[in-house]
Structures are given as C-alpha cells and as structure tokens.
Amino acid sequence: MSNISLHPLLNDGLTLGSGTFAGGTLVCHCADKPVKVSVGSDALHNHACGCTKCWKPDGAIFSIVGVVPKHTISVLENGDKLAIVEEAATIQRYACTGCGVHLFGRIEKAHAFHGLDFIHAELFEEQGAAAPGFAAFVSSAIEGGVDPVEMDGIRARFKDIGLEPYDCLNPPLMDALATFAAKQNA
Numbered sequence: 001m002s003n004i005s006l007h008p009l010l011n012d013g014l015t016l017g018s019g020t021f022a023g024g025t026l027v028c029h030c031a032d033k034p035v036k037v038s039v040g041s042d043a044l045h046n047h048a049c050g051c052t053k054c055w056k057p058d059g060a061i062f063s064i065v066g067v068v069p070k071h072t073i074s075v076l077e078n079g080d081k082l083a084i085v086e087e088a089a090t091i092q093r094y095a096c097t098g099c100g101v102h103l104f105g106r107i108e109k110a111h112a113f114h115g116l117d118f119i120h121a122e123l124f125e126e127q128g129a130a131a132p133g134f135a136a137f138v139s140s141a142i143e144g145g146v147d148p149v150e151m152d153g154i155r156a157r158f159k160d161i162g163l164e165p166y167d168c169l170n171p172p173l174m175d176a177l178a179t180f181a182a183k184q185n186a
C-alpha cells in the first residue's frame, strides 16, 4: 500500500504508557501564547479515531483521542484563545483559534459519556500517557478523503501494531452507549 501516515505515534509501532501516568499539561501548537490545560488523569479508553471531527496532526489520517473525568480539567493559560468548533455537535470541541489544535471536547447533554472530556494525549508536555488500545471509526477515514482501496491495508496495519480496527467504537463502549439508550427508552 501507499505511504499513508496513520498518525506519527502509530507509524513506527506503539509506545506503551508508563501505567502510572496521573495527568499533566496539554499544550497547543502556538509558538506564541500557547493554550495550556491541566489534566489530573491518564487518558482512558484511548483510541485511534478515523472520524472527520477529531483533531489530527498535520498529515495524519487518524486522531488519537481518549477521555478523562471532566472535573480533572482546568484551563491554565490563554483560555481566551479557545472557541467551540461546532456548537451543535455531541462533543463540543474547544480548539485554539491560533493553531487549530483541539484542547478538549465536552458533552453537555444527557449521554453515556457525559462527565468525560475528550483529549489528545500527544499534547501532554509530559511522557507516559496510555497508548491507544483500539482503532475506531476506521471506515470514516474515507469521508476524510482516504481512497477506499487503501482500507484493507490500513486495517492490516492497525492489526500489525496490535490495535483492533472497528468501524464504530469497540464493544465495551458500544455496550455502554446501548445500555444508556436502553435505560432512556425504558
């Protein structure tokens, strides 16, 4: 297959987390007045995401995104540069208006993942955050511009590095969404 970059942190195999990471500071890509956000948790359910909405570094076709309890997040510096990307989205992503990096995403409505904020662990200035554990929304990469003929190779590459590819979320998270929906509909 072609030289597609899944993500800079996936292209040469996974770097495992320390297992003891308890949070740190997320920093955007601005050279001047970067936005800094404190997080008091490791990235939970960390995964590669091929959807069109999650932030990706330049040249990558997958995002790496995980969640943290929202009460562990606080904006430390230059929060005036943050703006919500898409107000109507389930996940309201707070992006830096200078560089476009998403610092965190929050769900304000009733939802299985309410109370969890979405973050990109590669933005931690510290090392040791959890590695991604699976790949989600893989087929959505086509919506982002990937040629469908590349998909077999992309799925094979994920399997090679130990990440099971799914076209939605992984079974435990899909079960959590379905459990929430079942309770709401009861």
Ligand SMILES: N[C@@H](CCC(=O)N[C@@H](CSCO)C(=O)NCC(=O)O)C(=O)O
Binding pocket: 049, 050, 051, 052, 053, 054, 065, 089, 090, 091, 092, 136, 137, 140, 141, 143
């Ligand atoms: N095909 C669409 C899928 C977008 C989508 O549903 N993304 C998921 C996963 S984001 C991180 O896991 C989601 O929950 N989105 C809610 C939201 O973004 O508000 C596409 O690619 O756009």
Ligand SMILES: [Zn+2]
Binding pocket: 028, 029, 030, 034, 035, 096, 097, 098, 099, 100, 101
């Ligand atoms: Zn920035």
Ligand SMILES: [Zn+2]
Binding pocket: 049, 050, 051, 052, 053, 054, 063, 065, 137
């Ligand atoms: Zn996504």
